[in-house]
Amino acid sequence: MRRFIPGIVIAFGTTAASVVAQDTQMPESADRPSSDPSIEEGEARKDRITTAVGAAVVSTYISRGISFSEEPSLQAYVTVTVDVPELTGGAVTRVQVFVGNWNSIKLGPVEPTETGQLTRFYENDLYAGARLELGQRWTVSATYYRYESLSEAFEGYNDLELIVGFDDTGIWAGAIPLDAFSLSPSLRMVQEAGRPGRPDALYTQPSLSPSFNLGDPERPVRVSVPLVLGISDEYYDDVRGGHETVGFFRTGITIAGQPFADRIPALSVDGGVDVWFLNDRVANGLGNSELTGRVGIVWSF
Helix, strand or coil, rough: CCCCCCCCCCCCCCCCCCCCCCCCCCCCCCCEEECCCHHHHHHCCCCEEEEEEEEEECEEEEECEEEECCCEEEEEEEEEEEEEECCCEECCEEEEEEEEEEEEEECCCCCCCCHHHHHHEEEEEEEEEEEEEECCCCCEEEEEEEECCEEEEEEEEEEEEEEEEECCCCCCCCCCCEEEEEEEEEEEEEEECCCCCCCEEEEEEEEEEEEEECCCCCCCEEEECCEEEEEEEEEEEECCEEEEEEEEEEEEEEEEEEECCCCCCCCCEEEEEEEEEEEECEEECCCCCCEEEEEEEEECC
């Protein structure tokens, strides 16, 4: 479960990351640390083990078009990634395994409960998976998520996620007059497992992210415009009964870079806004449209 929202934020970083949740129910993965660890680590590194530590402040926690927390939240995570060159060969040009933890902590006023201050710890997740790079262009990642809540805001359950992505960097050179332009098409599928209270749903998310570089080629600022569609078989409850197939369409802008590249090259900063266009027939706790924002940092070493 995850949400972004702190107004219109322009920041400098290299990339972005996020997760999911559901107020009285449970979480999901929408804006949590990306299950594709290469998003946080940037360029391939000589070290076999890479650790990415990140945190973001979001104005509201929305994930997959569902409201999980109205309060601003601090969403922190750590991902440890290990390159496994012994498994490469043929079409497989890179193999990575990774494990991590993601948390969403409410920053606004919260009602005291039996768990005391743990009420702020809305979501606390563990995840592990593997990522394959095929022929320099295609990536396939598979991730297992375990969603828990220290504040007992929801009962724990599992997700199994598969993401297929295509790196079209360089394909548009000469055709589109933007530096390092790419569309980054991706298909994400998440199968719930053991979710309390209702049948497990299959969530599908096709997306494009038109992106390009601005500024100094030695220290570029990356601008991205996500185009994301959320659909499912049973995830979106219809307010009149039954289920809706389409939950939302999301767009917006993210700006990322490394403002301290000379002194702290491992530090990235990113920020942006999302505009959610929501299906008004879905019981999502939101209006027909929502504006959300975030600002975050990532330190990789």
